Amino acid sequence: MRKNKFWLKLIGAAILLHIVLIALSILEVAIYSYLVAPDKDEAFYKAHATISGPWISGICGSLIIFLLVRNFIKKNNDRHLTYTIALPLIYIAMDILMLLPLNINWTEHLPIFLMANGAKIAASFLSYFIYKKTIKK
Secondary structure (H helix, E strand, C coil): CHHHHHHHHHHHHHHHHHHHHHHHHHHHHHHHHHHHCCCCCHHHHHHHHHHHHHHHHHHHHHHHHHHHHHHHHHHCCCCHHHHHHHHHHHHHHHHHHHHHHHCCCHHHHHHHHHHHHHHHHHHHHHHHHHHHHHCCC
């Protein structure tokens, strides 16, 4: 049963990460629309969201994944490397599944996608390598 809880919590963390990053993107566009560039049409803000969304995801998502891996290592006695590898991979798989129905131009979107998700993978491993020394044996 404990093994099932691990994977459920891991998938739950990836889903929660998506929700938080979407909320941050919405918040960023709202702030942009009220403070930086008010009184524009909806298409203008959609274009801005398309550009800023991957940046929000890459920067904030990397920081959150770094912190999630750190917290997991500090609170659990095992499966640290599995968590480190699986969290960003599950997130990326969910991201792809959410983007597929949107008929995105992958040729155009792929460099941004790789950069944002590469940063998440790097943050996960950076956290692991920094905090694995604190693992209690």
